[in-house]
Amino acid sequence: MSLQDMLRNNRRLRSGLIAGAAATLVAGLGIVAAANASAAAGCKVTYSAPSQWPGGFTANVNVTNLGDAINGWTLVWNFPSGQTVTQAWNAAVTQSGAQVTARNVSYNGSIATNATVSFGFNGSWAGSNTTPTSFVLNGTTCTGSVSATTAAPTTTSAAPTSRTPTSAAPTTRTPSSPPPAGNAMAAVAAMQPGWNLGNSLDATGSDETSWGNPTITAALLDNVRAQGFNSIRIPVTWGHHLGGAPNYTIESAYLNRVKEVVNWALADGFYVMLNIHHDSWEWMSNMPSDSTVITKYNAIWTQLAAAFRDSSSKLVFESVNEPQFAGNDNTQGNTLLNQLNTSFRTIVRNSGGNNASRLLVLPTLHTSADQVHLDALAGTFTAMNDPNLIATVHYYGYWPFSVNIAGTTTFDATTQADLTGAFDRVYNTFVAKNIPVIIGEYGLLGFDRNTGTIEQGEKLKFFEYFGYYARQRKLTTMLWDNGQHFGRTSFVWSDPELIGQIKSSWTTRSGSTSSDQVYVSRTNAITAKTLTLNLNGLSFLGLRQGSTDLVNGTDYTVSGSTLTLTQSAVTRLVGSRAYGINATLSARFSAGVPWRIDIRTYDPPILSAATGTTGSFAIPTQFRGDQLATMEAVYVSGGNAGPQNWTSFKEFDYTFTPNNSASTITLKPEFFAEVNDGSKVQLTFHFWSGTKLTYFVTKSGSTVTGSLT
Template structure:
């Protein structure tokens, strides 16, 4: 977010254990001019070893005058070789190895320490090197050493401190693919620590241990903690994070880890509050960015490897020439993030770091730009992240996007294929850091029809699972009732849960509409088996009878007139009964049996700021609205489509028996006549005509 780093062939390894396999300390002298004081220490630690491989960490402490530019040389005594390094540029010639500084750690002040690490390969034995040279000068452990010929460095390490880890019991270094796989599924604590100015400002309650325990008990393995830091730190140049805020973040992180959850933290709304100014204010933004991430990384460097850092949420920028330049800006910030976190040491040396694309977009150009960053960094412990909110017309219900159709499916499959092919197929794990639909919101019911949303959920789970993508549900309060610790819609949760491991069957609709008057006829739905077999229909615990209550022909399920007559009862408007189709695996498909009559509307007068259409819904539900001028061209906002955006332009109020036309709709409607067509889920359409004159509006049927 060099040459192509081959990750796919890397073996899946276990998590690094806390024990250090071996520690070697060498005093060494730094070659300098005759007047400079020189000297340093080296700590070489084998932190993990397994048959044929190991991980080592090296720390160099400068005891003399400051140096700018360093190269550490040693000889492996047992023919080991370095296979991958971080925080240093490592070259080898036979058993002789040189690790040189990279751009961000070239300077070592007096008594300062620089660290780097590497993965290595070994056969036979893994004896630690016993002598080192910095900038060509052998170590003596005292200030004022002299140069020693290359290849004959005098040892200053006790042989008794050589590694003695048994390959059969040693922990293995973390495998980022395995780590990200273990994070599936994930859940976002949305609109909480990211809320401005504080945790409860956007309507959610304070986070509790009980809530985190509930999330874990429901099968979630990871939690993303979006955090906005901009209101919780001091001024330049230190940008010191408020102690109370950092303590609260630490508390929630620790509670989550104690529940066994992986945890991902980030800079969240900082992205649009101040990071977006980076192209035109590089120094100030980078100083602030560096200060914050250095403090965060330092505060958590001793935490479990199950804590993951994500650089920036949805990076976006002002003042660039376009996406190509913005891609470069993201690369600069992602690169700085990786390097500054790594140099804080501790467990941050190998902690999984997550890098986003520009806008966390799944477009191929954005993915390619992030892939170039991975290649440049050459860091083995990185993951990519994008966000996914579905095909936009369906996600917000505009342009007739009311159903989970082929457009939605193609957008989903295309996005997930791109991220899989760009990253996962090459051994780079991917986290879908946020997913849902943009306008699914329990406070705005009806924008997304429930059954269509269930199909989307089922498909997201299936396509993510088969492409080895980890998904993290964006939940700002619409799914989990955080006070009562229950799901607001249990059926939606059950569909999500099933999708983590298998497919579920669905149908062309989750609604069957039966007229309130007249003869009742059979009603058919098309089953989407998704490779499963249909097992029957149930009403509660009662099995309906095949042949009497329903028939199945191929993928067509038909409810008989007799069954529908029984299910609708007295034929009161609305849902009279709920039945469910069961399949060989997965969640059942609920079907509401609804009595209705075509909705009716009446004339009205009002203004552009307050206009409602009297509507008797009579058991039906509104799907969408069209608006056209007399010449047939679209009226209102988004003038490229006649189908207007649900809720932002129009809103049903079922309790008041009205449809509200919003000021935002009238703001882009010309004076004159407009024909509205209301589409209902029963299939009924109602035509209504409005006339706008200045701020006055009249309506007729």
């Protein structure tokens, strides 16, 4: 074994480094041989607060049992700065004064020797957020060492002074025991929540970095686990690493690399979902016209089944990602998918070992939640009569909201109904019949474009409701992350508000208001401002600016669901009335994360005439504190202009992109590609303040002229 290999293995002796406030309580790694002791006890706790905002924070706690295996655990600590836990996940947390008590939940009560369990919580703070320094597990103070509680040990090895690897086999972390075979519902419940290692091993280039992400490391998986995720989906594209017919042998180096990453994840205690990913559209979509598809598919799964035959039962196989077949309607497509799913199951089950009862995940066509595809997959499940099967679909939201098109800029009733409809259909088709379901990917399509495609507050409302309703329908969810959410080397979330809302939704609801923005005109007289409270079954506790509570009756009033900021409070909050955000408030509710409200000063934006080309055209824009919500495009002569002309409202960042710092609104080549030459187009820009501005563009060949009239 090389030094590098031993260093990788010894990583199991540490917890991943977490950005933010962290305290690792380790006083040594003494190993006790307790031949006469009936109960050796010892523990290590790593506490981190990777996300923090005014008045609130998210914390992660990793508890490693260094003593004898325990069944049922209670962890106690004291907050040094008056912090309060507001909700938790993967543990039942209560608080009395400064003392906090966390107890295991049904699926994580057992901690084997050297195994780790993780839980997390959201909390509130005022003044400071000092890290706690002492933790007690089942009555034993966690010092990082082991002691016998009933008899002295017969021999003791000295605590090592360094982490330098030796030739001895490294200490490994034993994953917690999964639910018994055949209890697929319990296993899938234990997989909640999940995370996708996207755009790495599924890259369609020569290696895992070809789509821009760095090489996967053990530290990355450690840190993802520390965030409270219990399962990880590892998408893999295999077609670029296969030999020729008839064997289609997987390159040994590539297969070994996948095995290495899978084993890292299993060692961290994850449930792991391994699949065939972008092969689905690269070559599998040619089925049935290409007779080699099924042969190649069978060859891949035959090799994977053999390679992972004896792996932990916490490794789960997914037959294929987002299956699709060119030139086939729903009936033909579902028939072809049934052929692949059936072949997949037969190969895995016949390979023996742990594969005989391994959990297998089968998708619908396109991983769609449309009833026709759910029914087709349900028929496959009936024919297979296998208790260890899981259904999977993906959900990226109501499409007009997910990409900001057709004027759907808010999480409105239609957007919510699309979500509840999809989850209800999945529940009724599968979960109600004791067949578990995993939402194998979820997110918003706008994530892959401009960060302002979906307005922040509306985005947070979507994810709050998504997590809540998934819990109602007993669905396990796996966040799609292609590197845009959790930093692959920084281990920091790019949007702390988003992940705070997602984590909160795993266990409770959060409140909000009708908008996270209050616009105050710079030139008009200041007036009181109203917002509608979305209580979501909670109680409104009050408003806070930083660590200062606003005064009910003086700074704001509440009447039913109407929250009003008084004129005097608005006047104080906008101060000198500089353009943009003048103040930020935090609306607090009886549970969940606080809701941020920005107080913004604005004047109507100013657009200017411009000339350019279809490949490069930007409208000079003085935003003056405002933000663009959407754009309409119609021909002056009548009819909708530009792409997707079934609507006048164009797709954000596909046809237009605002840039507040550069003071421009760019019309993209994709927009002009579908604008009639010589026709004058009227654009209407809708801003979040409610301001609407009109602008005109005319395309003449590759030349574009823009004017105010």
